[in-house]
């Protein structure tokens with residue numbers, strides 16, 4: 001079957017099999033930030049934003065984004081022009097191997113897009129389910145607190 005959707009601001013068409021997961025389709029399109037960790041909805045490394053909502057792309061069929069809008073971390077910032085969430089994570093030393101970061105950043109972006117100043121508790125609720133085996137979470141929390149307070153660049 002054929003699907004058409006917007007991927008990172010650009011129209012995209014793709015021929016897929018009906019049971020192809022969104023993770024697989026994105027990788028075929030060269031979107032390498034979307035990592036498959038557990039492939040069963042438990043780690044959060046595969047999170048992308050679909051129509052403004054953070055979703056686990058390993059649990060979603062590519063067919064479900066037909067006509068929709070998909071954003072990945074490649075879209076929101078770059079080395080030269082990082083998103084404030086990315087800047088804060090780097091400034092706070094919250095990134096080590098980076099495997100979890102694409103998904104975590106997209107979940108955080110979905111939160112901040114709706115509410116620029118979430119509380120620690122709100123952030124914790126929305127980011128529950130993102131596993132990071134490197135950082136111990138405290139630096140991630142302090143980075144996101146920095147964004148929430150408006151102190152991130």
Ligand code: FES
Pocket residue numbers: 035036037038039040041042043044045046047056057058059
């Ligand atoms: S790979 Fe999707 S939640 Fe772990």
Ligand code: FES
Pocket residue numbers: 094095096097098099100101131132133134135
């Ligand atoms: S930075 Fe390595 S898993 Fe999070």
